[in-house]
Amino acid sequence: MHPNSRIEQVTETIKRNSDSVYRLAFSMVKTVQDAEDIRQEVFIRYIRKNPAFESPEHERAWFIRVTTNLCKNLWKSAWRQKMVSMDAIFAQAAECTERPVETQMDGSVKDISGDTAGVLSQITLTDEEERIVETVKRLPIKYRVVIHLFYYEEMSVEEIAAALKLQPSNVRARLTRARTMLKNWLKEDV
Amino acid sequence: MFQNIYKSAYDKIGAGAAVISDEAIQGWIEKSLLEEKKGDNFAQSAEMGKLSRKKRRNRRAVGMFPGMVAAVCLVVCLGLFMGVPVAAENIPAFYGVLERNAPDLLNYLIPVQKTDSSSGIVLNLEAAKINGNTAEILVSFTDDGTGDYIRGEVDMYDSYHLKSYSGESNVGGCYFMEYDEVQDKAYFQIDLTSTEGTFDTERMEFNVYQLLTDCQSYTEEISLENMDTSYDLKAVSLNGRSGMGQENPLLNRLSWSGDETDPRPGHLVMNVPVGEMDPETMELTAVSYEEGILKVQLFRGNFKAADRHMNIYLLDEAGNQVYANLAVGWQEEVKGETVSLEEYYFVVPEEELANYTLWGEGEVRAGSIEGEWSINFNIE
Numbered sequence: 324m325h326p327n328s329r330i331e332q333v334t335e336t337i338k339r340n341s342d343s344v345y346r347l348a349f350s351m352v353k354t355v356q357d358a359e360d361i362r363q364e365v366f367i368r369y370i371r372k373n374p375a376f377e378s379p380e381h382e383r384a385w386f387i388r389v390t391t392n393l394c395k396n397l398w399k400s401a402w403r404q405k406m407v408s409m410d411a412i413f414a415q416a417a418e419c420t421e422r423p424v425e426t427q428m429d430g431s432v433k434d435i436s437g438d439t440a441g442v443l444s445q446i447t448l449t450d451e452e453e454r455i456v457e458t459v460k461r462l463p464i465k466y467r468v469v470i471h472l473f474y475y476e477e478m479s480v481e482e483i484a485a486a487l488k489l490q491p492s493n494v495r496a497r498l499t500r501a502r503t504m505l506k507n508w509l510k511e512d513v
Numbered sequence: 514m515f516q517n518i519y520k521s522a523y524d525k526i527g528a529g530a531a532v533i534s535d536e537a538i539q540g541w542i543e544k545s546l547l548e549e550k551k552g553d554n555f556a557q558s559a560e561m562g563k564l565s566r567k568k569r570r571n572r573r574a575v576g577m578f579p580g581m582v583a584a585v586c587l588v589v590c591l592g593l594f595m596g597v598p599v600a601a602e603n604i605p606a607f608y609g610v611l612e613r614n615a616p617d618l619l620n621y622l623i624p625v626q627k628t629d630s631s632s633g634i635v636l637n638l639e640a641a642k643i644n645g646n647t648a649e650i651l652v653s654f655t656d657d658g659t660g661d662y663i664r665g666e667v668d669m670y671d672s673y674h675l676k677s678y679s680g681e682s683n684v685g686g687c688y689f690m691e692y693d694e695v696q697d698k699a700y701f702q703i704d705l706t707s708t709e710g711t712f713d714t715e716r717m718e719f720n721v722y723q724l725l726t727d728c729q730s731y732t733e734e735i736s737l738e739n740m741d742t743s744y745d746l747k748a749v750s751l752n753g754r755s756g757m758g759q760e761n762p763l764l765n766r767l768s769w770s771g772d773e774t775d776p777r778p779g780h781l782v783m784n785v786p787v788g789e790m791d792p793e794t795m796e797l798t799a800v801s802y803e804e805g806i807l808k809v810q811l812f813r814g815n816f817k818a819a820d821r822h823m824n825i826y827l828l829d830e831a832g833n834q835v836y837a838n839l840a841v842g843w844q845e846e847v848k849g850e851t852v853s854l855e856e857y858y859f860v861v862p863e864e865e866l867a868n869y870t871l872w873g874e875g876e877v878r879a880g881s882i883e884g885e886w887s888i889n890f891n892i893e
Contacts (some may be wrong), residue, residue, distance in 0.1 A: 330539070330542055333538065333542060334535060334538050337533060337538055338533065338538075341530075341533050342527045342530070345527055345530045346523050346526060346527045349523075349526055349530075350523070355529075355530075358530070359530065359531060362530075362533075363541075366533075366538070366541060367541050367544070367545065370541055370542055370545045371545050371548070395695050446525050446526060446528075446529040447525070448522055448525060448526075449521075451518050452518055452519075452521055452522035452525070453522070455515065455518045455519050455522060456519075456522045456523075456526075459519065463664065463694045464694055464695060465664075465694075465697055470519075471523075474515070474516045474519050474520065475519060475520055475523050488658075489658055490658055490659045492659060492660065493656065493658055493659055493660060493661055496660060496661035497661050500661060500664060505515070509515070511514070511515070512514075512515070513515045
């Protein structure tokens, strides 16, 4: 393949998957910055590996799998486990300033309103949307993933199972558990 | 409704992300190509090295020595720079669990890393230390991908066993360490002592037969405000009683139905309509104070479906726990299921009641999975 065509193809693929990778990453990690980092790492891996996708479904499943694996690796990192949660960041930020912030290694909060990275506080969510997003984030990671893929990406149980390399019965069980937990917390049907 | 709101929120979240520019993508591609090129150069160098090796062999030994030292240094340095991250990636995750929960064990547990699968669950024997007649073992459970059983605290009760050729009788306990959400693993520490002498570390066999899942434990204060001061009573046939207060005259009269002609006199308990309750729950159904006795009635639901129990006690001002003078248990039919109920009686003079608070420590083990997990291992 001509180098220019490869660059075009890579650019198109990245742009096609950028939003879904970012949204999935955000549903799994604690901060907007982490979601941005994960998205970048996913696409760098894509460029390096240059996988040949057999179909659009194959392409989507590949990005979902790499994104979930990278998010899990991020969680495993000891440094990340000591990170302050998003709630804590925004709680601290709300106390002192309305400007977006980022938590530093020493736990202090840095004003990053001039940074290019988007911050959740800059997004206007309704109270109901914020309640739903925060409640879903209380779920264990394995449930969050299936909830996001089912309700946002509107993937079928079989598609989710194929993407995550699980049995459909397992995905169904995870969806049921997650719905039950959400129903209890939200006091409404999911 | 949920889906619409969730989608709307994530539409906004996605729109708020920084846009990936063509320049950024170009930068990633160039970076990757550069790394690929470096890899090619490295490969070419290796080929050239092979071709010139014959020539170098002819050099005198004295001339080779500094080169060898440099090469060894290079290899050591490369090993340090490249080997450490590789090794770090391969460090078993249980070390992190030990660091958080039992750092002392980090010093002497030896990795075993053997698994066995049964009933949709994988048992991992992570590490162990056998010393004479004592054994310390770290195990974990995870789903095998076909089911969703491991999602929090689990319990093995006493359904585990360690065999060695020196015998298979051992005593000890197991302690739930943590549920690692990312690995989807529940970790246990098991301490055992053989009652038949030293364990044979050459050939050991660890077995598990049953796993209780969905374990929850909680402690809550039970309000003594707005208690009923009288309840209709009904007679039930007890299937168990405990406590030292059976001879207490205040409690003794609760032991009779009042019907002297009844050949099997019942026990009088608070008559609370439980017919509409969910057999899969545990709830306090009544708290009352009457004639010097504080009564607490607990609905434990269908005990065959799940193990639910609550430790109920009074706490005095000094923080001492005071247990019931008498506790009784019986069964009823609710919605076609046999449910278990208990009543607790505390003899407390009315003027002293304000000195106490009432507490319940609840434990629920909602799932029971039977299997045959067996791992043979040895400790070098």
